Every structure is written in C-alpha cells, then in structure tokens.
Amino acid sequence: MSHLPQGIQPKRFLTELFRAAVERALPAHNMREYLPQPPSGRTLVLGAGKAAAAMAQALEALWPCDKPLSGLVVTRYDHTPPTPATRRIEGIEAAHPVADTAGLLAAQRMLNLASDLTANDLVIFLVSGGGSALLCSPAAGIDLGHKQQITRQLLLSGASIGEMNCVRTHLSAVKGGRLALACYPAKVVTLAISDVPGDDPAVIASGPTIADSTSCQDALEVLRRHNIDIPARIRALLDSGRSETPKPGDVRFSGHEVHVIATPRSSLEAAARVARELGVPAHILGDAIEGEAREVGKVHAAIAQSVRMHGLPFATPCVILSGGETTVTVRPHDSKKSGRGGRAGECALGIAQALQGRTGIWALAADTDGIDGVESNAGAFVAPDTLHRAAALGLRIDNALAAHDSYGFFHALDDLVVTGPTFTNVNDFRSVLIA
Structure with a gap:
C-alpha cells in the first residue's frame, strides 16, 4: 500500500476538489x-x-x-x-x-x-x-395543483431527469x-x-x-412505468395529443x-487538475453516471476497494471522480419514516455502508448547487472511522438508509458538507481518495 503525498489531509483535500469543480462552473x-x-x-x-x-x-x-x-x-x-x-x-x-x-x-x-x-x-x-x-x-386545461401533484409523485418514484422533463414538457x-x-x-x-x-x-x-423530440405518448408511458396516479384531465390532455410540442x-x-x-465534465476536469497539482493522480470515471444513489455509492466503494487491495484499475495513491445525476426512490412503505436527506447524502451512506470502515479510503459526495435535495447541506464526507463514530453515538447506518436520513446521520458526525447556494449547477460531484 502507498501513502498519501506529504501534507494531504483527506477531508480538506476532497473539499478543495469540490470547490474547484464549482468554481469552474460559475x-x-x-x-x-x-x-x-x-x-x-x-x-x-x-x-x-x-x-x-x-x-x-x-x-x-x-x-x-x-x-x-x-x-x-x-x-x-x-x-x-x-x-x-x-x-x-x-x-x-x-x-x-x-x-x-x-x-x-x-x-x-x-x-x-x-x-x-x-x-x-x-x-x-x-x-x-x-x-x-x-x-x-401549465398547459391549457390543467392548473398548478395538477402539475404539483404529478411532480411530487415523480420525485419519489425514482424517475430519471429525462423522464421527469418529458412529462413536465407536455404539461x-x-x-x-x-x-x-x-x-x-x-x-x-x-x-x-x-x-x-x-x-x-x-x-x-x-x-x-x-x-422537442418526445411525444405526448412518451409522457404517458413514463407516468405508467412509474405507477403515477394520473388525474383524468391530464390523461385526456395527453391522450388527445393537444399538448404536443x-x-x-x-x-x-x-x-x-x-x-x-x-458542463459536468469541465468541472470534473478542473477538480482533476487540482488533485494532480497537489501530487495525487486523478481518474474520471464518467460525467453521466445515473442510478439509485446508494447503489452508485456501493459501486464507487467497490472500485476503491479494488484499487486499495489490488492496484486495479488504478495504482495508489489516487482519487477517483465522477458526476451525473442519481435518484432516490421513496417507496410507499418508506414514506412515513422518511428522514432528511438528498441524493448526495444517500450516495455517501451507500459508500460508507459498503466500505465497512476499510482503512485508507475517504469520500465526498455533494451537489454542485450547494443544496442536497431541500436541505442546507451540499452533501457529506465519509472517512474510515465513520461507522465507528456513528456506533459510539448509537447510530446505525442501515436505519439511516431505510429512512433516507443522510442529513441526520452525517449531521451527528459533523461530516456534512455545507457551502450554501453556489449560484451554479452542474449536478452531482463524487470523489473518492485512496491511499
């Protein structure tokens, strides 16, 4: 195993990379x-x-x-x-x-x-x-309440940004x-x-x-695929094709x-340049990674463990970077116990859960607009001792994931990334440092 370059403090280092990504997008x-x-x-x-x-x-x-x-x-x-x-x-x-x-x-x-x-x-x-x-x-024949109802359901359904926008476009x-x-x-x-x-x-x-290249029928298919309750007025509007673009x-x-x-890519490249200037090789996994936030976190953790244990696909030390837009699906049985948190925080929970305290790996997941979902934080930081410190406070990461409560979990550990609004937005930013 290799060591980090002299002077590299993981939390400060990953925060600096996030700052460089945001700065590039202003x-x-x-x-x-x-x-x-x-x-x-x-x-x-x-x-x-x-x-x-x-x-x-x-x-x-x-x-x-x-x-x-x-x-x-x-x-x-x-x-x-x-x-x-x-x-x-x-x-x-x-x-x-x-x-x-x-x-x-x-x-x-x-x-x-x-x-x-x-x-x-x-x-x-x-x-x-x-x-x-x-x-x-709203399109003729529907009102703001109809659109709000559909939007809330889509946000909880795990629909991708493209699917959501297809529906919103035709309403x-x-x-x-x-x-x-x-x-x-x-x-x-x-x-x-x-x-x-x-x-x-x-x-x-x-x-x-x-x-726009999508159709009213495309919008209806998105709503059906995610089991959205479609008001009769909206169904009639889309069925008729009257709201075609x-x-x-x-x-x-x-x-x-x-x-x-x-773009997300230009921000990731800016972060990679800063990492290399500080003596840490940087590798960009991709700027368009989608999927359930916690599962994306687990994949990043698996890559980091492979790097740490086998030097594959990259040699240590290094930092891996990625961007894109993940989703968080809140199922009906989860809705009454949902906590506070967004995509970035849930991704960080997934990383921490998968790593199980493995030494030599740190991570930061944050939203470049500075607001993770509707909370005051941009994201969260994960360290080798995250689960140990959580256990000392009586916190279980499985419970935090079940309740979608990344904010509460990382707030208790003082590991929220808080920037306030950044006045730009190139979506999710993820960085994993491996020694």
Whole structure:
C-alpha cells in the first residue's frame, strides 16, 4: 500500500476538489466567448434555473453599457447572489423542486415580454438546472395543483431527469420549445449550464427554447412505468395529443443558437487538475453516471476497494471522480419514516455502508448547487472511522438508509458538507481518495 503525498489531509483535500469543480462552473468564468453581438433592435434577456440570477449578473457586466438591455430571470429562493445586483435585468425567486405561484407568474410575465418582439430583436435565454420547476406555466386545461401533484409523485418514484422533463414538457405552455415560439420572429440565443447526463440542451430545464423530440405518448408511458396516479384531465390532455410540442425542423427555430457554457465534465476536469497539482493522480470515471444513489455509492466503494487491495484499475495513491445525476426512490412503505436527506447524502451512506470502515479510503459526495435535495447541506464526507463514530453515538447506518436520513446521520458526525447556494449547477460531484 502507498501513502498519501506529504501534507494531504483527506477531508480538506476532497473539499478543495469540490470547490474547484464549482468554481469552474460559475457563469462569470464561462460566458464571454458565447455572447452575441447586439442587434439593431432590442435585446431581451429571459432566464430560469438555479444559476439564472448569477448568469444575468455576468451577462450584464459583459454587455456594452451603451446598448439596450432589459429582461427577467427566475431563480430558486435564496439563490440570488448578494452583489453585484443587476440594474437592467430583473430577478425574481420561486420554489424548487415543486413549482409555486411565483414560478407561475414568472412564466406568464416572460411570455408577455416576448409577445411584441420583431425580427430586429434578440432574445438571450439563460438556463440552468432547476428551470423546469422555476418556470411553470401549465398547459391549457390543467392548473398548478395538477402539475404539483404529478411532480411530487415523480420525485419519489425514482424517475430519471429525462423522464421527469418529458412529462413536465407536455404539461406546459412554455417548455419544449414553446418559449422560443413565443419570441418569434426574434432571434434566440440560448446559453445553458448543463446539469444533465449527456448535456442535451433539450433536457436542461425541459428546453424552453429547444425543439422537442418526445411525444405526448412518451409522457404517458413514463407516468405508467412509474405507477403515477394520473388525474383524468391530464390523461385526456395527453391522450388527445393537444399538448404536443414543436419538433426539430420547425422553421421558426431557424437561425437560433445554443451554447452549453459549463458542463459536468469541465468541472470534473478542473477538480482533476487540482488533485494532480497537489501530487495525487486523478481518474474520471464518467460525467453521466445515473442510478439509485446508494447503489452508485456501493459501486464507487467497490472500485476503491479494488484499487486499495489490488492496484486495479488504478495504482495508489489516487482519487477517483465522477458526476451525473442519481435518484432516490421513496417507496410507499418508506414514506412515513422518511428522514432528511438528498441524493448526495444517500450516495455517501451507500459508500460508507459498503466500505465497512476499510482503512485508507475517504469520500465526498455533494451537489454542485450547494443544496442536497431541500436541505442546507451540499452533501457529506465519509472517512474510515465513520461507522465507528456513528456506533459510539448509537447510530446505525442501515436505519439511516431505510429512512433516507443522510442529513441526520452525517449531521451527528459533523461530516456534512455545507457551502450554501453556489449560484451554479452542474449536478452531482463524487470523489473518492485512496491511499
């Protein structure tokens, strides 16, 4: 077995890698090269997502002071950076992950702002993860309560982000390219920060400005597959095809531009560079890893143990990194005993359970937006003595997993990763250090 380079303290080291990943994804570091030239007419900025307010601040700082600029963006509550405030782009806040009336009003206002644009005007749409919930305008015939009901069920079902967005797109008057149609005939330039496996702009926040290739029948199949209780009004809407989305090839999207300005991969590469500069070889397993959070944690633990015991597939010391978006399925019999926690924390529980206190392995799992689910932490840290310290406090990791209570478990150990909102979002970040 090898030793860590001199001066490497595992918890501080893994926290520094997470910080580097987040820093790489901040909009102020990624936007300049993608900004279009000002048009002969107006420039309207619209946006939605956990990073939307920070993106608006970055754009306003880069936009020529003598060129017209106005607009509206919506972000999650408490996700507006404190300074500098935008002067020409209004920012408002709404609920996530289940939409509220603030998100509904934001979508209505954006549609109104887009209603009188001309071919001489430009729309810059700023989008990041979280935009699906934050920009909510139910399709004709359904109301916010219907969408909230469906969203809550999907969140507990283990549905992937692509499946969730397929459904939300076909229950919306703004997603799946409909916002772009509202802006027609103005040119639309979309600047996106990706939080989805594969970085498909049509999936990021359900693609309000991107033509959609899924169908109403696809949405119905997702709902059936996950045993979602479908209100009669929503079933009728999807069965009829009345809420079908504009498709690729629609001429009204001609001339539009889409740029993904920050991705999970670029953040993982930034973390890997920092690790190597500190003398620790780094290996990226992938940036699009999906699955049940606890099972993904177990796989990472298995790889780490193979490295530790056999030097395969990597030699020690090293750090392995990954990204993507895991899920947490809360089954009906679990719902009454559910604790506090999100995907990253549950992944950390899976790692700790699988490692069973093996020496020489440490891990950190966190969400790059700084909020793991709906809690105040970004994620959690796992050490060789995690289970020993938990037992001394009377905590059992099996009970924490059964109750989905990663927050309570790691809070008691003082091993939560707490950053507050980071004002960006490239999804899950996982790092495992092996000596």
